[in-house]
Amino acid sequence: MIALQSCLVSPFCFHFYELKLLERFDNQLLIISPCLSMIRLLKSVRNLSTASMKQTELSVPVPWGEIRGKIWGPEHGRPVLCIHGWADNCGTFNTLIPLLPKECRYVAVDLAGHGLSSHRPPGVFYAFTSYVADIQRVVEALHWRRFAIMGHSMGGNIAGMFSALFPEMVEACIMLDSYGFLPTDPNEMSKILRQGMDDMLKFEKQPEKSERVYTYEKAVERLLGANPALSEESASNLLERGLVKVEGGVVFSRDFRINLKNIARISLEQSLVMLSRIQASVLLVLANEGFEKIFAEPDQRKFTSELLQAYRQNHHSVVRVPGGHHVHLNNPEVVAPLVSEFLHKKVLSSTVRADGLTTKL
Secondary structure, three states: OOOOOOEEOOOOOOOHHHHHHHHHHHOOOOOOOOOHHHHHHHHHHHHHHHHHOOEEEEEEEEOOEEEEEEEEOOOOOEEEEEEOOOOOOHHHHOOOHHHOOOOEEEEEEOOOOOOOOOOOOOOOOOOHHHHHHHHHHHHHHHOOOOEEEEEEOHHHHHHHHHHHHOHHHEEEEEEEOOOOOOOOOHHHHHHHHHHHHHHHHHHHHOOOOOOOOEOHHHHHHHHHHHOOOOOHHHHHHHHHHHEEEEOOEEEEOOOHHHHOOOOOOOOHHHHHHHHHOOOOEEEEEEEEEOHHHHOOOHHHHHHHHHHHHHHHHOOOEEEEEEEEOOHHHHOHHHHHHHHHHHHHHHOOOEEEOOOOOEEEO
């Protein structure tokens, strides 16, 4: 069995629990060599699983419209809420979820201003804390009292803050290429807040103009240009909900205001206090060529090392995998065994009580 605690994982080292994973898919034990054969088999299983796993559409009414999403898995399966990253949508989980335990019910949302969800009203900021409040709206609509939560990138940060603010509701937390919190140097706070407000006011003063219309091929080209690490298949998954058909072609569905500076910031000290409030078991799956290497600014990198130390001190699991920021979407067979094992150990090994809470078997 792989030790999840702070280890380096290559796609060729899954060994023992590879067989358990394949056993669940095919109801028979397959003896294979642990290495590339595992990757190839999981890729083929991905296609079969996608076809066999029922999907339904989600719509949750909110004061400004609706939050949309997708649902996979049995109606009474163990609940797992899935949150995408900045400028993506719930299509980011299209390839990963079919490889995860079938006993769970996965609800993946399009955050406000993303995918098919409504844009926030005019004059309203896309503040980070507002996304956290939206998650509470969704779980209340679903009548979930306790659930697991999985987030990629910004979605992982939302998952981290939600787990800290509502610790009694979260039984397991999975962060995909995310540190759960993104601290800001207090000395930079005033500059960032002012820039965010200035950018919003400038945006509001611009004359309204029609959105640029693309052919589908040009939209794919634009997305891949902005995210060169995405595969074409991954781009297609994101564009299923990231485009809206209009006369003459397609337009991107996301709200331009999501590009403006987030004005809700917390310091490293505040982040560490938040982290200490998380009661759920946490799994961080970090990509070697991912967030820290591509996006993090130099001052943020010193913060990430302190966050990782805090996770380890609180007995959480930190795993590194080969791949880029969207490795869960591009190469889900690398991530799926880790997430599956974690869900089996931390979620599916417990029973649900009559009051909706859980107890270990």
